[in-house]
């Protein structure tokens with residue numbers, strides 16, 4: 001199996017972002033040899049905003065594709081790759097009490113339409129809101145979301161009345177004139193939310209790892225985990241459990257795929273999760 005790292009020296013990667021995300025993507029991509037280009041005056045907000053003024057069409061990958069293609073046309077440059085990313089936030093499906101963050105990064109090679117995708121999901125987010133009712137605990141909310149290092153937006157019904165609130169004075173004056181239906185929300189744009197930028201950095205690292213991993217079948221970049229297979233055997237009786245037995249790695253260029261051991265090298269499941277030992 002070929003594990004030699006791909007080298008992108010001399011290739012140009014255009015980063016299609018306007019919320020400072022090149023701070024997250026440039027270091028790992030530069031590490032692979034890329035020359036980084038960014039766009040001036042490229043408005044990614046027209047592809048959808050977190051605050052909902054522009055509704056996002058399709059799923060996260062569709063949105064990233066639209067951004068990447070528009071950036072490519074907008075730049076008018078000859079670039080080898082275009083990098084775009086998307087985030088989504090909301091209550092976790094597994095633990096609805098917790099907010100979850102999902103991030104997706106796309107590396108698109110226009111010359112042959114090859115797409116390399118990395119995703120990340122975690123609970124590392126301050127995504128939250130507070131309705132400014134008379135009994136609202138503003139101080140506790142501000143402490144919890146990390147204000148003012150993390151910015152706020154203000155909404156009155158469907159209308160966003162202020163964004164990027166990053167200091168107590170502005171917040172106080174906004175609140176003084178607010179009506180009873182006002183809600184404060186975390187501003188999730190990466191350059192105004194250090195917690196999110198941290199997640200985007202981890203996402204950028206995994207995109208770089210994937211880019212630098214060539215397919216054992218065709219040597220194109222982007223080989224990596226695309227799925228999992230359940231059925232890890234029980235430690236006591238050997239029955240297949242719901243635990244992940246192996247990872248499935250595949251190549252988007254040629255379709256080659258192979259099974260690989262779990263990243264943690266675990267070969268057996270805890271009997272507590274076995275349908276026979278612990279029905």
Ligand SMILES: [Zn+2]
Pocket residue numbers: 234235236237238239271274275276277278
């Ligand atoms: Zn068992």
Ligand SMILES: [Zn+2]
Pocket residue numbers: 215216217218219220251252253254255256
């Ligand atoms: Zn391949």
